Amino acid sequence: MLLRSLNSYAITHGGDVDDAVTVGDVVLSRSDLLGAATSVAERIMGVDRVAVLAEPTARTVVAVVGALIAGVAVVPVPPDSGPTEIEHILADSGARGWLGVAPEHDGGLPAVPVRMHARSWHSYAEPSDDATGLVLYTSGTTGPPKGVILSRGALAAGIDALAEAWGWTVNDTLVHGLPLYHVHGLVLGVLGPLRLGSRVIHTVKPSAERYAAARGTMYFGVPTVWSRVAADPESAAALSHARLLISGSAPLPVPVFEKIAALTGLEPIERYGMSETLITLSTRADGERRPGWVGVPLRGIETRLRGEDGSEVPRDGESIGSLEVRGRFFDGYLNKPEATAACWTEDGWFRTGDVAAIDPAGFHRIVGRESTDLIKTGGYRVGAGEVETAILGVPGVREVAVVGLPDDDLGQRIVAFVVGDEVEPRSVIDSVAQQLSVHKRPREVRVVDALPRNGMGKVRKNLLE
Incomplete structure (x- = not known):
């Protein structure tokens, strides 16, 4: 029922x-x-x-x-x-x-x-x-x-x-x-x-002030909302009474995770899912929470990683592969049997289209969409999310989106679109090269006024070129 x-x-x-x-x-x-x-x-x-x-x-x-x-x-x-x-x-x-x-x-x-x-x-x-x-x-x-x-x-x-x-x-x-x-x-x-019997307060607009005024035990927000909360210490402090602060729909930047934790005393819960699968992964209320990681499979969910050749990718926390999941999911795309069939493997696993890493303890890190966030450059496979996390640590950077654009020599070159104050492109490139392998550094940094987003706050990377 x-x-x-x-x-x-x-x-x-x-x-x-x-x-x-x-x-x-x-x-x-x-x-x-x-x-x-x-x-x-x-x-x-x-x-x-x-x-x-x-x-x-x-x-x-x-x-x-x-x-x-x-x-x-x-x-x-x-x-x-x-x-x-x-x-x-x-x-x-x-x-x-x-x-x-x-x-x-x-x-x-x-x-x-x-x-x-x-x-x-x-x-x-x-x-x-x-x-x-x-x-x-x-x-x-x-x-x-x-x-x-x-x-x-x-x-x-x-x-x-x-x-x-x-x-x-x-x-x-x-x-x-x-x-x-x-x-x-x-x-x-x-x-x-309505299923579980708890109360719900919808603030109409997800502003930091409205969240602070509502005395809840659980708060939902997308990363944009939590960034606004982190920028408003007074409102953030008002959430310290809560039990859980939960972020989803897009990766929560590590600096925002850390600032929210410092201001509220609560480490955010992160989770992962899709319209087709609902939520499949989450950190737990009674478990470990790591910035940049979305936790472990929920009850009834199985996960695996596959390489480009279909081989199993090791669960070492570093190797990345296509994420496939199994559980009780959607009943298909309406009027699209071919698109529905293409989502499933022959042995019954759903192809999420996302790239991830899994550590030996079963924690998952989502690198991003296979179509836009897996960058193949100079013979290397680079996850855009890892580069974005490194760039967000550069002083003055507020938002970033990393994409792979066509390149005659490299196949794809790593390009970072950055929103920030007094950001020097050279310093961004050098910072990434110092934190990550040199081949993961952006070849180009473009400072922009804003990133294109959809209604859920997800960056529309297909519009970045």
């Missing part, structure tokens, strides 16, 4: 009990949420899929929960999507209409209103674990976004594995301000609390 805590509440309680969900200034008790969401479910029962404009509002939460109660698959749509992207998502997903607010470019589909004060206490049978819960669209950096089909059972298993690793219980209050159309903000940040 995916929404376990709400279903349990419906059986055992009556009346308003707690502030289960807070989004900005709107507070919903479990009774509020269950009653409003069940009212939504009554009006869409029997529909296959609905689109939800995933604005950071309580209405979005009610819409998603209502659809899940009805057994209707939810297609979250980023609120900043342009007409072309919306048209693609609607056509590809087969969504029958909008649930809640529809965007200006609504694709000609009808909208079913979400009435926040409506209430229904009808009880519906729980759909099977194999039923589709969400269709999440990827960021589309290498082509049109693909619809990732996630079953209710996979969502539940992923949340439960994190609960075990993080010691996440009904006594926690989760705070975050992340988008509600991806795994991080929606699955972990909303469905997680």
